[in-house]
Amino acid sequence: MLDVKKVTKIFNPRTVNEKIAIYNITFKLQKGDFVTLIGGNGSGKSTLLNCIAGVYPVNAGSVIIDGMDITNLAEYKRSVVLGRVFQDPIMGTAANMGIEENLALALRRGQRRGLSWGISNKERELYKEQLRILSLGLENRLGTKVGLLSGGQRQALTLLMATLKKPKLLLLDEHTAALDPKTAQNVLRLSDKIIKENNLTTLMVTHNMRDAIKYGNRLLMMHEGQIILDIQDDEKRKLTVEDLLIRFGDVSGEELADNEMLLS
Amino acid sequence: MLQILSGALSLGLLWAIVTIGVYLTYRILSIADLTVEGSIVTGAAIAAVAITRGINPYLAIGLAFLGGLVAGLITGLLHTKLKIPSLLAGILTLIGLYSINLRIMGRANISLLRVNTVYTFFENLGLDHTMSVIVIGLTFVLSLTGILYWFFGTEIGCAIRATGDNPQMARAQGINTNNTIILGLMISNGLVSIGGALIAQSQSFADIQMGIGAIVIGLASVIIGEVLFGKRNFYSRLISLMLGAITYRVIIALVLKLGMPANDLKLFTAITVAIALSLPVFRSYFITLKKSLKKGE
Numbered sequence A: 001m002l003d004v005k006k007v008t009k010i011f012n013p014r015t016v017n018e019k020i021a022i023y024n025i026t027f028k029l030q031k032g033d034f035v036t037l038i039g040g041n042g043s044g045k046s047t048l049l050n051c052i053a054g055v056y057p058v059n060a061g062s063v064i065i066d067g068m069d070i071t072n073l074a075e076y077k078r079s080v081v082l083g084r085v086f087q088d089p090i091m092g093t094a095a096n097m098g099i100e101e102n103l104a105l106a107l108r109r110g111q112r113r114g115l116s117w118g119i120s121n122k123e124r125e126l127y128k129e130q131l132r133i134l135s136l137g138l139e140n141r142l143g144t145k146v147g148l149l150s151g152g153q154r155q156a157l158t159l160l161m162a163t164l165k166k167p168k169l170l171l172l173d174e175h176t177a178a179l180d181p182k183t184a185q186n187v188l189r190l191s192d193k194i195i196k197e198n199n200l201t202t203l204m205v206t207h208n209m210r211d212a213i214k215y216g217n218r219l220l221m222m223h224e225g226q227i228i229l230d231i232q233d234d235e236k237r238k239l240t241v242e243d244l245l246i247r248f249g250d251v252s253g254e255e256l257a258d259n260e261m262l263l264s
Numbered sequence B: 001m002l003q004i005l006s007g008a009l010s011l012g013l014l015w016a017i018v019t020i021g022v023y024l025t026y027r028i029l030s031i032a033d034l035t036v037e038g039s040i041v042t043g044a045a046i047a048a049v050a051i052t053r054g055i056n057p058y059l060a061i062g063l064a065f066l067g068g069l070v071a072g073l074i075t076g077l078l079h080t081k082l083k084i085p086s087l088l089a090g091i092l093t094l095i096g097l098y099s100i101n102l103r104i105m106g107r108a109n110i111s112l113l114r115v116n117t118v119y120t121f122f123e124n125l126g127l128d129h130t131m132s133v134i135v136i137g138l139t140f141v142l143s144l145t146g147i148l149y150w151f152f153g154t155e156i157g158c159a160i161r162a163t164g165d166n167p168q169m170a171r172a173q174g175i176n177t178n179n180t181i182i183l184g185l186m187i188s189n190g191l192v193s194i195g196g197a198l199i200a201q202s203q204s205f206a207d208i209q210m211g212i213g214a215i216v217i218g219l220a221s222v223i224i225g226e227v228l229f230g231k232r233n234f235y236s237r238l239i240s241l242m243l244g245a246i247t248y249r250v251i252i253a254l255v256l257k258l259g260m261p262a263n264d265l266k267l268f269t270a271i272t273v274a275i276a277l278s279l280p281v282f283r284s285y286f287i288t289l290k291k292s293l294k295k296g297e
Ligand SMILES: Nc1ncnc2c1ncn2[C@@H]1O[C@H](COP(=O)(O)OP(=O)(O)O)[C@@H](O)[C@H]1O
Pocket: A011, A012, A019, A020, A021, A039, A040, A041, A042, A043, A044, A045, A046, A047, A048
């Protein structure tokens, strides 16, 4: 499904600010995998997702989705097969446009945009139906400007937009990190529900070890631009935070700083 | 007095078209596009040359529109493909257009006295010049408003709006933001050129200098429209732009009447826009001041 081969990303190469953000990363996702990706600040998680999404070019390696090499494809073209939710709630939606207008943009992902109406009446029913799943009451506020919504509402909406056209791969980058704990749990549960119901192949970055263990069928851990742990299925089901800390120590030869990954 | 007001109204209606063009880039695409100072002249130049060669004045306006599209295209390519910052891209096109406009006109000034313009038809029906300009101006502004209202409701129009609002999100939704930015700049400058063509015909000449300050006048009109007439939805916004442009002309007519030398007009406009753009800063300053005064009590 997703095949990442020897991908390296270096920021500001050949300058004093050179930074090897990820180095020679190789991994595969199977169709239907729900993978949580965990790692300390600056370990390269966002960079990996951005390389897959084509936000910037990679320095080496290739990214292949369903047999199609997308390594050099423009970001907007890859969007056809990708759904994305970002850490910052502001990033995923157009603030000055209405809820339904944002959804309409998402529904047309991968289609040629022409001179027909940006939203049809028929779609509005679909949007209401989909918004109801969020249980946030947004189905009655189709015309409301997204800028007026709370962070949690915006993330839930972005999630819906990312999955409205079923993507081949869903990329979630700490999409609950900017929310208060209760809202974060709600959005996480919602993500889990949507992912399971649609059987979406998903790569979800999280800062929180418990969430990484609780959700998904596979866990990857990154450290200094490399994937250092890959725990799947049965093994993952039995995993505890303590195990994870011990295994991190074994592989990296370092103690995990308390503040580096949230334990609660 | 009435004469002054109707003069301001007629000029305001023509400048409303320029204002709408400025609004498209400044508010919808979030780009301050200086190309307009050149494309307004391009529109005037193309129309003037065409009309003096005996081409139908409406067709001349169509040609002016095409000229504006090309001007916007150049700025768009400089900005998106060559990654030149938008402000600088606009300046480069503007400077280049100065020579191109001179080439189009062949000299610095073309007179349109004693030729048929779009206004001649109504003048022949017995309306005076100002009234004819008002009729034509209103017709153009309202039809363009209608067309734009439709266009920005279409899929492409929505994609352009999304690009200005949040380009990152637009790309994540599969929108080629380079193309939408180019298209937005083209439409904006096309409109500005139509404005230039109509202005030249109403003042009976096209002049190489007539674009100086156009961006500031456009911005002033946009801001006046927003402050005085609201910005609830897109339609009311478009109407606000028209009213803003007219109000700006009325204000100018009044300060001139009060004895301000015409040479100081541009300075006056620049200061007005500077104040209007900095209003949010003053507002937050006053709010902090109020709070600290309250605390002091
Ligand atoms: N655009 C950029 N320019 C320069 N350095 C960057 C850029 N983005 C990320 N980095 C650096 O790359 C490393 C990995 O960053 P990132 O992928 O954001 O980490 P994570 O998401 O795991 O916290 C960090 O050291 C960061 O400072």
